[in-house]
Amino acid sequence: MSVKVLVAYATFYGSTVEVAEAIADTLRKRDFEVDLMCAKDVRALQPYGAVVVGAPIAMHRWHKDVRRFLSRNRRTLRELPVAVFALGPVTAPVVEKEWVDARAQLDAELAKFPWLEPVAIEILGGKFDPAILRFPLNKFAGSVAASDVRDWDAIRDWAGTLPETLMAHPNYTGVVEPSG
Numbered sequence: 001m002s003v004k005v006l007v008a009y010a011t012f013y014g015s016t017v018e019v020a021e022a023i024a025d026t027l028r029k030r031d032f033e034v035d036l037m038c039a040k041d042v043r044a045l046q047p048y049g050a051v052v053v054g055a056p057i058a059m060h061r062w063h064k065d066v067r068r069f070l071s072r073n074r075r076t077l078r079e080l081p082v083a084v085f086a087l088g089p090v091t092a093p094v095v096e097k098e099w100v101d102a103r104a105q106l107d108a109e110l111a112k113f114p115w116l117e118p119v120a121i122e123i124l125g126g127k128f129d130p131a132i133l134r135f136p137l138n139k140f141a142g143s144v145a146a147s148d149v150r151d152w153d154a155i156r157d158w159a160g161t162l163p164e165t166l167m168a169h170p171n172y173t174g175v176v177e178p179s180g
């Protein structure tokens with residue numbers, strides 16, 4: 001029996017939404033019941049037996065809505081299996097340092113939540129479009145080429161590893177608590 005999974009995300013420019021959708025779809029194909037929600041709209045974690053939370057990194061920071069989501073739900077999340085992802089690298093072909101830096105940036109953010117012990121942490125490629133940036137970011141980044149390095153196979157592959165990883169957590173019960 002599988003639990004109900006929450007996939008919670010935040011986004012600045014939209015590219016993380018499609019990644020979160022792909023993760024949710026992959027879990028549904030593995031027979032999980034999945035709610036896909038904006039992290040700031042999540043009111044109660046009580047119906048969920050596992051959580052996947054992800055957001056972009058911008059200016060070295062993980063999106064504030066997922067940071068607030070973690071703080072708000074600390075008491076529940078410290079007990080549940082939680083998988084974490086972040087979008088960051090946007091350069092193609094791959095620049096290894098960008099991936100290493102993104103992981104270091106995410107690790108620095110997660111270090112602010114020492115009570116959280118994610119069962120999985122993943123950096124995923126992102127999307128960059130200077131045309132949608134507003135002042136003053138467009139002044140800094142306006143000459144950088146647009147790119148989309150979201151690797152849908154890699155995203156689905158990672159999501160495909162989650163059932164086993166989430167289920168290995170000691171508090172994974174396989175039981176969905178009634179939400180009413």
Ligand SMILES: Cc1cc2nc3c(=O)[nH]c(=O)nc-3n(C[C@H](O)[C@H](O)[C@H](O)COP(=O)(O)O)c2cc1C
Binds near residue numbers: 012015059089105133
């Ligand atoms: C203004 C700006 C700053 C960014 N800063 C970082 C950063 O510090 N580290 C990083 O790994 N990626 C950075 N990125 C890349 C984003 O994480 C990537 O574009 C991501 O796909 C954005 O997600 P969203 O479309 O859901 O908002 C930045 C992107 C922008 C536009």
